[in-house]
Every structure is written in structure tokens, then in C-alpha cells.
Amino acid sequence: MADSFKLNHFTLHCGATLDEVQIVYQTYGALNGDRTNAILYPTSYGAQHSDIDWLIGENRILDPTKWFVIIPNMLGNGLSTSPSNSAYGADIRFSHYDNVRIQKQLLEEVFQIEQLALIYGWSMGAQQAYHWGALYPDRVQRIAALCGTARTTDHNRIFLQSLRSALTADPAWTGTRFESTPDRGFRAFAEIYASWAASQAFYREKIYQSLGYASLEDYLARFWEASYRRRDPHNLLSMIATWIHCDVSDNPTFQGNYPAALQAIRAKTYVMPATTDLYFTPEDCAAEAELIPHAEYHPIRSIWGHRAGNPYENPADEAFIRSQISNLLNTQP
Secondary structure, three states, rough: OEEEEEEEEEEOOOOOEEEEEEEEEEEEOOOOOOOOOOOEEEOOHHHHHHHHHEEEOOOEEEEEOOOEEEOOOOOOOOOOHHHHHHHOOOOOOHHHHHHHHHHHHHHHHHHOOOOOOOEEEEEEEHHHHHHHHHHHHHEEEEEEEOOOOOOHHHHHHHHHHHHHHHHHOOOOOOOOEOOOOOOHHHHHHHHHHHHHHHHHHHHHHHHHHHHOOOOHHHHHHHHHHHHHHHHOOHHHHHHHHHHHOOOOOOOOOOOOOHHHHHOOOOOEEEEEEEEEOOOOOHHHHHHHHHOOOOOEEEEEEEOHHHHHHHHOOOOHHHHHHHHHHHHHOOOOO
16 A cells, blocks of 8 residues: 655745645565665656556566665656645646655655665656756666656647647636546547657557557547546646656756756666657657766667557567666666
8 A cells, every 4th residue: 555755834846835745655675774775766647656566576677576666656646746636726836846855855754765776767757867866966876767858848848738738628628627527638638649659650550459459549549548537637737737847957956057957967877768759759868868977878679659668568678678777777886
């Protein structure tokens, strides 16, 4: 069962002070005596810890017989403080600067962990990993950043704005909230998301049929639309806002100096984009890798697009990632 960590009178990066903020987290494995085997695994867009913990297990990507894995749920995801479970409205915007500051206090106050062996993150989890490495360079030995960038690009921002526009174009949107389920909005949202999440080759080769879907329409309805209908639409908008405004240098430490933020990362870093990712392109990820002092570029060569970084239905990409993470964990920081 998941646990929670609460802080009182927490001031967000947007300037609002919350009477209480909560992070829900799940742990796997056991912390060793000298607290040196901790791995932080932040959540991605729309995901909760139970959606991404499939890769934790013996002979999986993260082995809990060796490592103590902590999944902190991102603010806005419906478990941690979110629009759906609090009185905070649309004027409250969470940032990764908020996420990592709370996560740091969680590690210190609950587990007395001073340094992480690894931060493993996919997509928005990778964004959080970069924030950790830049803001707390002495506390992170290794980073595995899969299919994510430290700053949201203009191209990515257009995609995110289209998602927001699709969802809020539904008649259920009042301008500040949804007064009922946005059925048409969810359908349009899912179709946009699906078109970007996998590559053209994925659809050309009809990979979805091997996953048990009768047609493209069946795949869009039963996988993509059904997945996002499980989430409160206000939370989906909240996480979009976090993603849109992601910038590792947008904080008091770096004051907008993006190269300096990346150059501050001292962790051994594996930058692992998918070669066909349309959100976080390999070119964008390679450019960031050039700025990180101890980075290595290890692309995932796959037609699964962004989903290559979360390959629970994709054994070949899982095997590649598992091998790379094993190498990284066996490397001296």
C-alpha cells in the first residue's frame, strides 16, 4: 500500500502558498544499512505508480532484490496533491521545481537518504531527473533519462497546446472547469496523443494488431481513449501545464541560464531518446547531452516512438534498456 508525505505551508514556484501539499509514494525492495542503494523513479504524464512499476522486479529493468526503488507520484497526477483531490483551482500551477524540492524532503525526512544511486525517468520522469541532477548535483550519482528533455521545446509545446485545446473545446468546459465528462474532448485528446506517441512506421506495420486490437479504430478507443478516461480531465490539464513550462533553468538557482543548468549536472548520465520519438526528438536530446559533462548518448533504435521508453509490450526495447541500465549501475559514478 502506498504511503504519503505531507508538508505544511509550502510555497510553489508559481508563487502560491499551499496550506498543505502531499506526495504519495510507493517503495520496492529494502534500503541497505548505509542507505546507498536508493533509486528514485518519478512518474510520467498521466501515470500513477501502479502504471509504471511493471519494470521493477527480479530480472527486470530495476531489480528490487538489489535496489531500493521509490516512485514518487508527480503533483497533479490524482494521487499526490492535484485539482481532483484538493481545493486548489486552475490558478495553481505545479512545476518540476516543486516536485523535486518535495521529493528531496521526502528522502531526507522519511528515509535519511543523502545520495541517490540512480534517478530513472521516462518522459516527464526524465524531466524531473534532469532537475534533480542540476539542482542537487552532489546528491545524484547516476541519471537515466529516457525519452525526455530538460526543457520543453517550442515544437513540443505546440503539441501540448493542441491537447489542451482539444480537451477544453468540449461543451462540458465552462472556461474554468468541466461540469460533466468531456466525451468529445477525451476522444479528440486521445487521437492527437496517439498520432504523436508512436512513429509512422509503427502504424504502417500495424503493430497494434499484434497487441490484440482488431483495427486502428479499436486501438484508439480501447487503448488510448480508455487510458485517459481513467484520469480526471482537470488533472490532465494540470500535468500539461507542468510539461509546457518545463525548463531546468527556470528557478532561483539558474535564473534562466539553461546551458549553466545542464553543465551543473555531475552525475553519470545516460541520455536515451527513441530514434523515432516525435515529442523528444533524438536531435534535441543529443544537443542536451553535449552540454552535460558526464553524459553518454545511447539511443533506443525502435519504431515504437515515444513508447519505446516504456516498453511493457515491447520485449526487444525492454531488453536493450535493461542492458543499458545494468551497465550504468555497474559504472563507478
